Amino acid sequence: MRDKRIRHDEVVAELRDGMTVGIGGWGSRRKPMSLVRAILRSPVKDLTVVAYGGPDVGLLCAAGKVRRLITGFVSLDSIALEPHYRAARERGTVEVSELDEGMLQWGLYAATLRLPFLPTRAGLGSDVMTLNPHLRTVRSPYDDGEELVAVPAIELDVALVHVNRCDPAGNAALLGPDPYFDDLFLGAAARRFISTERVVGTEELLTDAPLASLRIHRGMVDGVVEAPRGAHFTECPPDYGRDEAFQRRYAKAAADPAAWNAFYEQFLAGTDDDYRRALEGGDA
Amino acid sequence: MAAARHEICAVALAEAFRGDGEILASPIGVLPQIAARLARATFAPDLLLTDGVATLIGGVPPVGLGADAPVPVVEGWLPYRAIFDTVWSGRRHVVMGASQIDRYGNQNIACIGDPARPKVQLLGMRGAPGNTINHPTSYWVPAHGKRVFVAKVDVVTGVGYDRARALGPRASRFHDIRRVVTDLAVLDFQTPSRAMRLASVHPGVTVADVVERTGFPLIVDEPVPTTRLPTDHELRLLREVIDPRGVGAREIAAA
Structure with a gap:
């Protein structure tokens, strides 16, 4: 088996302006936030983003990375409306294709099966x-x-998904209550990247998980990024729940440009290690 | 026992599920959740209910206890993919909210204003198009008024009877809006034109109150009945078992 471990910036280096990027998870749940933050730091622009949207979509909209969005909703779950997305819509800065939630699944499934519709x-x-x-x-x-x-069919150039456990080749366990549509995001994409809470040996994949949790295998994955707390502040059960206090702070900062600049500088401008250090700084 | 308005609403919402059998009840909102549990505890015992995440739960667990809530009995697993399958199979009855609703039951939860650049972005399409074309739908409006009951919705998310009729009998055969429950009244579409009718007014509310606070002509067949009161058994279930902290009342107060 190939060792597919790569760094955040190596994933982002594969992105080109105008690409279609699918992001797994659902709302403010198990989103590949460390990969999204890496996109924020890159010069890439004019993306078409496909997602059951949460703060991933909000952050990319706020950073001006999104030309078009294909979605059924953008929500923070415990906060009904994603504030950056709401602002982007009300300013008319992003083109949106709103589909029924089930239609979005169907478009990804059609692409996975190489069907036109x-x-x-x-x-x-x-x-x-x-x-x-x-x-x-x-x-x-x-x-x-x-x-x-x-x-x-909603064909993706790149899919980004966050998982609980993964071996170096991309065999992955989803340990939470809902796998969402992550396998379809991977299936619909030409290049497929997963971030993981922890890289484990292949023989360890089933030590704390049933066979049915291995929803993603290495044939579906091109690159693996180790990213502890990589879904923060969205939930990633059973590893951690949503950081509701941080999410409230995020939403509050989003409402005011000066507060947002300060938030951005404190948490989003640096690397993944900087982010974890900022969280450990205690004032999150 | 005297019933409060939110308890009358809970029973009116529970009545939406009467006769549904062994299907998934998906109540969105606090009083709809209370109502679905009341229905299961009384006249609709076969209803399937989830914890709002991915678990089918047994029993009649209380709402609004947060971290103090007892761990419910697990009946099964229902992740989103299985929910979508259930939606498209028709074996589900959803109670949704409505930021706007018109006389044929077209619902808007997406945005206010021009959808190309909305004045106010709301929830989005969510599952409303698929829900309404595939299985029974009811609506819960905690603040009956002209902002919600409008002549024309800005975006059609949930399909109403005029739109369904235009699709023809085959495409619309699973479309079925059962009722709209508000803090004032129960409304339905049991009319020849499928336009909204005032089915009952809650105790203490007059027909004129409802008509005045509706932004289109309602069909009113006098005499309009009064919404039924909860039984003593239902009130005990609501107060002691399902909503011991009275969180249902807040949903009307906050609206």
Whole structure:
């Protein structure tokens, strides 16, 4: 097995302006935040971001990295609206394709299966269809003749996913209650990177996990980044819950440009090690 | 026992689940959660309920206890992927909120103003399009007023009866908006045109109160009945078992 361990900046070096980047997790849950912060520090721009959005989307919008967003929502869960995303929408600085949550899954699944589209009823009759004029319907070729939404494949240039445990080759265990759609983000992408709380030996993958937790195998992964607390401040159970105090501080800072600059300098401008040191500094 | 307004709302929301059988109840909001648990504890014992994350839970656990909540009995695993499968299979009844709703039950939770550059960004599409076209949907509006009950919603997230009808009988055959419960009344679509009807007013509320605070003409078949009161058994369940700290009342007060 190949050792695929790389650094945050090596992942970001693969990004080009205008690429489509899918980010795993859901809302403020198990987001690859250390990789997102690494993108913030890079010159890359004009990204199309695909996500069940949380602070990953908010941070990238605030940093002006996002040209277009494909999503079903952007939320911090315990805070209903992501403040940076809300501001970006209300200023009109980001183009958004809002899909039904299930349609987003279907687009990623179609890309995973190399199909041009997958059919569904979800979206029919709603403004998902009028606000996304590129969406088409398809008629069943069978006797029912039913008209359905043809959700187009959402092909990703790069997928970023955070996991609990991973071996050096990319065999990974998701130990929390929900794997979300991370396997589909990886399946839909040309280049696939995972960050992990801890790199373990392959033989250790099942020491504290059932077989069914190994949702990601090395055939789905091109690079592995070791990133303890890599999902902070989003939750990453069972390793840690959401840092609600930090999230409140993030949301509060986002409401005021001066406060946001200070927050950025304190936590986001430096490396991953700087971030952990800033958290340990005690005033987080 | 005298029932408070939020308890009347809880029972009216619970009634939305009557007869649903062994399907997933997805109540979004505090009083809807209380209501689904009340329904399961009484007349809808087969309902499936989650903890709001990925676990199907047994029993009738209390709401609003935070870290003091007892660990519920686990019946099963329902991550988002399985929830989407359940949505599209039709074996679910959701109670959603509505920032705006019109006379045919078109719901908006996405944004206020032009969706290209909204005046106020709200939740987004979430699962509303897929929910409403696939399985029964009810709505909970804790502050009945003209800001919510509008002639035209800014964005259609949840599909209403006029939009469903335009899709034709085949595409709309699973579309089913059961009721809209507010702090004032229960509304439904049991009319020939499928326009919203005032089904009942809560005790102490007049028909004029509701009509005045609705931004489109409601269908009113006089005499409008009064929403049923909770039974003593339901009140005991609400106060002692399901909502011992009275968090349900706050949802109306805060709205």
